[in-house]
Amino acid sequence: MASQKRNNPFSRTGSPSPAPGNNNGRPKSTIIASPLSGSQSPPHNRNQSFSSLAGVMSPTNNGTGRYRSNSKTGTPTSNTFAPSFIKSEDMQRGTEVVKGIEGENDFSGKRYVWLKDPQTAFVKGWIVEELGNNQILVQCDDGSQREVSADSVDKVNPAKFDKADDMAELTHLNEASVVHNLHMRYQADLIYTYSGLFLVAINPYCPLPIYTNEYINMYKGQSREETKPHIYAMADEAFRNLVDEGENQSILVTGESGAGKTENTKKVIQYLAAVAHSDSPVKNKIQHSNLSQQILRANPILEAFGNAQTVRNNNSSRFGKFIRIEFTRTGTIAGAFIDWYLLEKSRVVRLNSHERNYHVFYQLLKGADRKMKQDFLLDGLDVEDFAYTKDGHDTIAGVSDRDEWNSLIEAFEIVGFSEKEQVSILRTIASVLHLGNISVVKESRAADQARLAPDARSQAEKVCRLLGIPLEPFLQGLLHPRVKAGREWVEKVQTPEQVRLSIDALAKGIYERSFGDLVTRVNRQLDRTGMGLDDSHFIGVLDIAGFEIFEENSFEQLCINYTNEKLQQFFNHHMFVLEQEEYAREQIEWKFIDFGHDLQPTIDLIELPNPIGIFSCLDEDCVMPKATDKSFTEKLHSLWDRKSPKYRPSRLGQGFMIL
Numbered sequence: 001m002a003s004q005k006r007n008n009p010f011s012r013t014g015s016p017s018p019a020p021g022n023n024n025g026r027p028k029s030t031i032i033a034s035p036l037s038g039s040q041s042p043p044h045n046r047n048q049s050f051s052s053l054a055g056v057m058s059p060t061n062n063g064t065g066r067y068r069s070n071s072k073t074g075t076p077t078s079n080t081f082a083p084s085f086i087k088s089e090d091m092q093r094g095t096e097v098v099k100g101i102e103g104e105n106d107f108s109g110k111r112y113v114w115l116k117d118p119q120t121a122f123v124k125g126w127i128v129e130e131l132g133n134n135q136i137l138v139q140c141d142d143g144s145q146r147e148v149s150a151d152s153v154d155k156v157n158p159a160k161f162d163k164a165d166d167m168a169e170l171t172h173l174n175e176a177s178v179v180h181n182l183h184m185r186y187q188a189d190l191i192y193t194y195s196g197l198f199l200v201a202i203n204p205y206c207p208l209p210i211y212t213n214e215y216i217n218m219y220k221g222q223s224r225e226e227t228k229p230h231i232y233a234m235a236d237e238a239f240r241n242l243v244d245e246g247e248n249q250s251i252l253v254t255g256e257s258g259a260g261k262t263e264n265t266k267k268v269i270q271y272l273a274a275v276a277h278s279d280s281p282v283k284n285k286i287q288h289s290n291l292s293q294q295i296l297r298a299n300p301i302l303e304a305f306g307n308a309q310t311v312r313n314n315n316s317s318r319f320g321k322f323i324r325i326e327f328t329r330t331g332t333i334a335g336a337f338i339d340w341y342l343l344e345k346s347r348v349v350r351l352n353s354h355e356r357n358y359h360v361f362y363q364l365l366k367g368a369d370r371k372m373k374q375d376f377l378l379d380g381l382d383v384e385d386f387a388y389t390k391d392g393h394d395t396i397a398g399v400s401d402r403d404e405w406n407s408l409i410e411a412f413e414i415v416g417f418s419e420k421e422q423v424s425i426l427r428t429i430a431s432v433l434h435l436g437n438i439s440v441v442k443e444s445r446a447a448d449q450a451r452l453a454p455d456a457r458s459q460a461e462k463v464c465r466l467l468g469i470p471l472e473p474f475l476q477g478l479l480h481p482r483v484k485a486g487r488e489w490v491e492k493v494q495t496p497e498q499v500r501l502s503i504d505a506l507a508k509g510i511y512e513r514s515f516g517d518l519v520t521r522v523n524r525q526l527d528r529t530g531m532g533l534d535d536s537h538f539i540g541v542l543d544i545a546g547f548e549i550f551e552e553n554s555f556e557q558l559c560i561n562y563t564n565e566k567l568q569q570f571f572n573h574h575m576f577v578l579e580q581e582e583y584a585r586e587q588i589e590w591k592f593i594d595f596g597h598d599l600q601p602t603i604d605l606i607e608l609p610n611p612i613g614i615f616s617c618l619d620e621d622c623v624m625p626k627a628t629d630k631s632f633t634e635k636l637h638s639l640w641d642r643k644s645p646k647y648r649p650s651r652l653g654q655g656f657m658i659l
């Protein structure tokens with residue numbers, strides 16, 4: 001254990017410390033901040049102030065959670081441990097870069113410094129000798145002696161700052177000190193740490209006893225100074241601001257995929273449901289208790305249809321959501337409303353190996369009773385019988401799709417879905433499965449025209465039966481779609497590939513609309529704003545899909561990462577730029593720090609209309625009749641190669657890289 005702990009700076013005492021899937025063993029974190037008055041909010045702007053920003057990190061994974069992340073033994077390095085938007089350059093710009101070689105003295109008179117280390121990110125040491133020419137000799141804690149440039153080391157904080165609750169209090173605020181502080185806290189199971197206005201959460205990958213009713217009571221009505229860092233403290237602050245000041249609040253949760261954003265979002269809702277419920281008048285207690293329950297149980301429904309196993313996270317949200325919890329003026333819970341964004345619909349038809357399609361497909365196939373399977377024409381069929389589920393993983397270790405199915409049905413009932421509604425939603429899911437099994441072949445060796453494969457007609461019949469549409473026009477539309485040529489309608493001849501693309505597009509479209517319909521139905525049950533509660537206020541929690549970087553990234557990942565960049569820029573602007581402008585107005589002496597511009601070239605590359613960025617270029621190419629992936633990337637190369645520091649054509653075939 002001891003040697004493992006030394007190798008792995010983020011292993012927690014007593015727990016194995018494998019790192020998540022393909023994450024190179026990197027730890028991950030979430031971030032959360034304290035109130036900042038303002039009026040901008042994501043989709044709704046009713047007099048809202050920014051209450052919190054949450055960022056999440058996940059270090060190790062011995063996963064005993066409901067959906068544990070994938071784990072492989074790994075050695076996390078800590079240099080990526082800092083929340084993404086606290087870039088080390090920012091930290092250095094915001095603080096004093098070690099000039100000279102002062103270091104921090106201890107009682108022995110040694111001057112301690114942090115050195116960068118390729119294995120462990122940072123290693124501590126003390127300065128043995130100044131060698132001249134700005135070089136120093138450092139005796140490191142790992143036993144080595146290293147000669148380094150004095151400019152490359154960072155100051156070490158005095159020991160009294162170890163496990164500091166708030167990293168803003170550190171005397172020396174540099175990346176190594178932040179990592180060290182989070183590491184020390186993490187080893188003591190202290191997964192939450194303030195960083196000035198916001199809260200950093202590290203994913204423990206195991207259940208910790210810190211979300212009990214006792215904890216809720218501990219944080220209720222307490223100020224930040226009176227308690228230890230916790231997601232409940234942020235939720236409570238938002239709640240108090242809402243009640244005391246009558247201002248809407250928002251909590252922004254951000255971090256890499258698998259970092260724990262959704263889990264923390266759920267904790268915020270759990271806390272608010274508990275606190276607001278206990279404040280409700282006695283005569284309304286049952287009603288509000290039900291409402292709180294309904295709000296809490298909406299989540300398993302959304303997760304079944306909008307979450308999937310990825311290489312980073314066994315329960316990855318493949319959509320973004322903004323949940324508004326509505327309160328009366330006195331702080332009683334009054335309803336909830338969910339906005340959703342950007343469902344990764346390509347997942348419905350295409351999977352990376354080691355990943356899964358949306359949970360609901362597996363839950364339906366494993367959990368539904370015989371009668372339902374017969375009704376949905378799924379009797380005797382399983383995951384491997386469907387084109388859309390047979391690739392990728394069948395099961396998630398430690399998770400029973402059958403149990404999850406039971407929870408889904410229970411959640412449907414608690415939230416208030418009628419049996420008819422449940423059947424209608426699930427029937428659509430079954431139809432998507434059957435749709436994927438319609439296969440087409442070439443008419444003949446000589447003719448490229450598509451025709452149905454031998455069993456395709458019966459597959460199409462199943463789809464049509466479930467969707468309640470006539471078979472012949474459906475097949476006609478697939479194989480010989482009518483298009484307008486001038487004033488005439490003509491029938492097009494389709495190749496098998498074109499038909500396949502149409503089928504997949506239809507499956508994606510149906511799934512996405514079903515998801516939208518599902519959220520609308522959930523909202524219908526939870527949203528009480530239309531019921532004479534015009535003076536209601538809300539606390540919003542924004543939980544978007546976390547950023548991801550793979551060898552090859554899909555269009556949807558680009559959209560997710562772009563949204564994250566934009567959000568971070570928005571956050572930087574709110575938290576830092578506006579704050580600094582306030583200092584300037586108040587004539588506080590302050591060296592202006594430019595937090596916003598790092599991201600601009602990347603954002604420009606993606607969204608600029610002129611010269612046209614990636615999105616505009618794609619829009620243009622999509623309406624060109626002869627455009628191909630190749631023509632699109634060639635156009636991008638000609639527009640951006642060597643003109644943007646963030647763009648590089650891919651060396652391997654088609655594609656490009658955003659640096």
Ligand SMILES: Nc1ncnc2c1ncn2[C@@H]1O[C@H](COP(=O)(O)OP(=O)(O)OP(=O)(O)O)[C@@H](O)[C@H]1O
Nearest residue numbers: 065067068206257258259260261262263316317546
């Ligand atoms: N506070 C926590 N306590 C225990 N386990 C946690 C906690 N936070 C996260 N986890 C574990 O980590 C997994 C991943 O967390 P979560 O789904 O919240 O990540 P995420 O940041 O929302 O990822 P994505 O962006 O992929 O949706 C969870 O399924 C759970 O097993």
